[in-house]
Structures are given as C-alpha cells and as structure tokens.
Amino acid sequence: MKVVAAYLLAVLGGNTSPSAEDVKDILGSVGAEFDDDRIELLLSQVKGKDITELIAAGREKLASVPAGGGGGAVAVAAPASSGGAAAPTAAETKKEEKLEEKEESDDDMGFSLFD
Numbered sequence: 001m002k003v004v005a006a007y008l009l010a011v012l013g014g015n016t017s018p019s020a021e022d023v024k025d026i027l028g029s030v031g032a033e034f035d036d037d038r039i040e041l042l043l044s045q046v047k048g049k050d051i052t053e054l055i056a057a058g059r060e061k062l063a064s065v066p067a068g069g070g071g072g073a074v075a076v077a078a079p080a081s082s083g084g085a086a087a088p089t090a091a092e093t094k095k096e097e098k099l100e101e102k103e104e105s106d107d108d109m110g111f112s113l114f115d
Contacts, residue, residue, distance in 0.1 A: 002027060003038050011051050019043075 006026040010018035020039050027034045046054065 002032055003034060003042050006032075006034075007042060007046070008051070 003023060006023045007018055009026055010022045015022060020036070020043060023039050023043075024034065
C-alpha cells in the first residue's frame with residue numbers, strides 16, 4: 001500500500017511516469033522500508049496506463065463490493081398514540097440518569113486498584 005501511495009504522490013507532484021528510483025526516494029524520505037520486487041510489480045502493472053483511468057476503473061469495481069454491518073434489525077420508533085402513556089418529561093429523564101449514574105459508580109470497597 002505504501003508503494004502505491006508513493007507512486008501516487010509522485011504522479012500528484014507532476015511526474016506522469018515515476019521510475020522505481022522516484023518511488024524509492026519518496027519512501028526513503030520518510031524512513032519507510034520497501035521491497036524492490038513490489039515496486040517493480042507495481043510499475044509493470046501501471047506502465048503505459050493513465051492513473052486517472054486506473055482510479056476510475058477501481059472505483060467501479062469497489063462500487064459493487066458490499067459495505068456496512070451485518071444486516072441487523074433496524075429500530076423504528078412507533079408513533080405515539082393519543083390514548084397511551086405520554087412521553088417522559090425532561091425531569092423524569094434526569095431522575096433516571098441520576099439513578100443510572102449512582103448504580104454505575106463503584107463506591108470505595110475498602111481497597112484501591114492501584115495500591
């Protein structure tokens with residue numbers, strides 16, 4: 001990945017066809033280790049191709065890849081009915097929060113974790 005990033009930095013800097021030495025110079029300037037074989041592989045795969053076309057083709061391929069969670073259930077709030085219980089007021093929610101805070105706080109049990 002860092003080889004690709006170095007190649008793209010060279011292209012972004014105005015070098016339309018970076019050489020292996022250009023990529024090595026960029027990686028060396030930040031102290032990154034690199035494998036000569038990977039650099040040569042990348043250069044052989046992009047030789048003679050326009051980088052913007054390669055990026056566009058990659059985006060098309062990534063568009064078909066599913067992204068996101070495992071498809072869990074979505075919680076939907078039910079509309080409030082006119083005859084049902086009213087929504088809790090701000091004072092009631094504050095009381096609940098204070099109760100939760102008190103329950104969650106651990107009182108000193110006679111010892112400290114860091115003693």
